[in-house]
Amino acid sequence: MAQGSRSAAVPAAASFFALLAVAAPLLLCCAPAAAELARLEHPPKDGGSLSLLVVGDWGRKGTFNQSRVAHQMGRVGEQLSIDFVISTGDNFYENGLTGTDDEAFEQSFTDIYTAKSLQKPWYLVLGNHDYRGDALAQLSPVLRKIDSRFICIKSFVVNAEIVEFFFVDTTPFQLKYWTHPKDDHYDWRGVAPRENYINNLLKTSTAAWKVAVGHHTMRSVSDHGDTKELLQLLLPVLQANGVDFYINGHDHCLEHISSRDSPIQYFTSGGGSKAWRGVQNPTEDDLKFFYDGQGFMSLQLDRSQAKFTFYDVDGKALYSYTRSSLMETGHHLQASGYVNEE
Secondary structure, eight states, rough: OOEEEEEEEEEEEGGTTTTTHHHHHTTTOOTTTTEEEEEEEEOTTTTTTOOOOOOOOOOOOTTTTHHHHHHHHHHHHHHOSSSSEOOOOOSSSOOOOTTTTHHHIIIIIIOOOOOOGGOEEEEOOOOHHHHSSOOHHHHHHHHHHHHHEEESSEEEEESSSEEEEEEEEOOGHHHOOOHOOOOOOOOOOOOOOOOGGOOOOOOOOSSSSEEOOOOSEEEEESSSSSHHHHHHHHHHHHHHHHHOOOEOSSSSEEEEEEEESSSSSSEEEOSSSSOOOOOOOOOOEEEEEEEOSSSEEEEEEEESSSEEEETTTTTEEEEEEEEOOHHHHHSSSOOEEEETTO
16 A cells, blocks of 8 residues: 555645745746645654655556556665655656546556566656646556555655645646647646646755756756756756755656756656667756666655766666755765776
């Protein structure tokens, strides 16, 4: 059974990203003023630590090495005794789910992530491919009855005491999906009109760590590159609220970029299945690590340190980065590098 339990939702005035209305008054604003944001409580281990895996862009019924990645996730998940899994979106290809009775849910999720260590809560955001189908189906409690691990909400907070994860539905930020959908259909129920999207998202937090999770890249050297709407509208809010890390998918690679204009670190974990796009475009940002293939990421935290590790489709640790909490120490520990380097 999923351990994440839903508690009282955060009032709109205290919701995370509340500053967005000030930082980007011309943008989108999500729920009505009286809306409340879902808040889930997930306590850390008794020793005050937390371990989790992050995977994105995966739902292909086991093809394109999805099953191999899932197998290695199970192995690493057991080693780390993970508490939960985060999905960075594009959960079901090519066009999301057709409804709550779509067999793809079990074929791409339940039947693939079968390892004992992965029988933990999965906290998921929607990706643009999910919006091409019945987007509301993934939010439905019907899927929780089929597989209780699957916890997907538009935008929500997971509070683990030492860290708060702010899950942001980034697809509605992208103007092109609204104005130039080409042959694709996007399910904007519960979102449209766009001008009324994203309000009431970041609350004041006293956690040692603040982690924002979305589908779309904010900084990337791969196929999709930077997302200008997120840089203009979301990044100022993350900076103003002291967010430490932004985690995303969308680009089918593994990637770590150090911000040019703030302490925020950007991590892409979008290698859950189809990858190898062969695109790497240098930018002005500090690219710490890039891998164009399939894989996933782990994150281990306690109150003083956070450690990120990328793994490939064979479960080989490719790269690791450790940072100390600014709140706890007043400075960071820059200890990143390839795992096999001393």
